[in-house]
Each structure stands twice: as C-alpha cells, then as structure tokens.
Amino acid sequence: MFICSKCQKENDEKSVYCCNCGNPLNLPFERDKYFYGELLSWEDLRDEQGYFNEKRKRLNEKIRALQILDSIGELFNSDGNLIIGFFGTHSGKEMTMAAEFIAYELKFGIYKIDISLVVSKYIEETEKNLKKVFEDAESSGSLLFLDEADTLFGKRSEVEDAHDRYQQYLLEIIERFRGIAILASDSSEEIDPVFLRKMRFSINFPLSDEESV
Numbered sequence: 001m002f003i004c005s006k007c008q009k010e011n012d013e014k015s016v017y018c019c020n021c022g023n024p025l026n027l028p029f030e031r032d033k034y035f036y037g038e039l040l041s042w043e044d045l046r047d048e049q050g051y052f053n054e055k056r057k058r059l060n061e062k063i064r065a066l067q068i069l070d071s072i073g074e075l076f077n078s079d080g081n082l083i084i085g086f087f088g089t090h091s092g093k094e095m096t097m098a099a100e101f102i103a104y105e106l107k108f109g110i111y112k113i114d115i116s117l118v119v120s121k122y123i124e125e126t127e128k129n130l131k132k133v134f135e136d137a138e139s140s141g142s143l144l145f146l147d148e149a150d151t152l153f154g155k156r157s158e159v160e161d162a163h164d165r166y167q168q169y170l171l172e173i174i175e176r177f178r179g180i181a182i183l184a185s186d187s188s189e190e191i192d193p194v195f196l197r198k199m200r201f202s203i204n205f206p207l208s209d210e211e212s213v
Contacts, residue, residue: 036133037113039142045104059094060101062207069105075200076106076180083174083198085191086184088205092147095184095205099145108180109142115151127169138179149183150190167192174198 009020021043040048063069076082084102086095096112103110111133118129130152137144146152152166171194174181185191188202196202 036117036129037111039109039111039136039140040100041109042104042107045100045110048100056097056101059097059207063098063101066203068201068203069102072102072180072201073106080178081175082180082200083195084180084182085188085196085199085202086182086205087186087188087202089186091205092184094207096145096147098203098205098207099143099182099184102182103143103145106143106180109140110145111137111140111142112145113147115146115148119151123165126166130166130170130173134173134177134179134181137181138177142179144179144181145184146181147184150185153183153185153191153195155190155192167194171195 072082072084086098088095099112100110113133118126118133120126120129134144136142152170174195183191183195183199188196
C-alpha cells in the first residue's frame, strides 16, 4: 500500500494518483532514481488555474483564440499520438504556462521534464532515461512537456556521433508513444526536420492577438 503524502490516505500499490485527493503517488516509480522533472495531476492544474493571475488569464485566452484545443483533442483521440512544437526565444515561462493550460483543458496531468536530468555522458544511460520519461508520461496519462528540446531533437551532424544515436532512438520512442508531447525550443530551425515533420501543430511565442499556428 502507498500512503499519500498530501492527505495520508492509503492507496493500492499500482495507483499513480491518490484515489482521495489526486496527488501523484509512485510516479516515477523509483522516485530517487527516475525523477526527471515535475509531475502535476489534473487536480493540481485545476487548483493552479483557479488562482491564475492576469498574465496567465490573458495567455489562456490567446490559446483559446488559436482554436486548436478541439483539434488537438480530436487528433489525439483518433491517432493516440500527437506531437506539438512550441517555438520562441525568451519565452520559457509563457510556453510552460501554455502547456499547463492545454493539459488542463484536455483533462490531462502534465509531466514537465528537465532535459539536463535526462542526458548522461553514457549513451546507454541516456537511452534508458528517455525510455522511462515517455513510459511514465504514457502510463500516468500526462501531457509530456520537454523544454530545451533542441538538446536532443536538434539537427544531425555531418559526422555520426552520440547525438545522432539519441535522435534515432527518440524517433523510435516517439513513434511508439501513446500520448501528447510538446517539444519547446527557441526556434524551429534548431530542430531536425525529421522531428518537425512529426509535429501536427506548432505555435510561435510570445503570443500576440494575431498569432497563427
């Protein structure tokens, strides 16, 4: 049995979220070894959205104005796999809030990844970390948000190196992934075309009232 740290209620050992309060339980399953970022349940996002400031409120309205939320939900429900691109310099906080809002509207949790905790100097370790990240997002029903995605999804070098091997492995993982992933980067030009082609939507930041998808 797992005891929820938030409400102290007992939960089945296979539970991902507390049956009483919705608090994340055993994800990642080996927390000390596999914790690569921040996991928020839909209930966490609901509480956060309930107290949004004016900046968050304006951003939420701009996301709604793009009229993509229904399409994102429909494409995911039909394909079971959806990759979205967020691009813009000095917009990390805005992109994170936008990802949280999309997850909230779709009734998802969100798993925000710190890429620096995923990449290791050892190829095998990085591949294991990547596999775990996508598996945890999928098993928890959480939208996967990868900031600084160009670290792993950047353009291939002319000479094959470890980075290229990561890319091939990532391509295989993405094709098997049953969920929604958002890849955030300063510019689409920094992302390898093979991954750009996988994106069904891309959004440029900072958002303006006239911003298009």
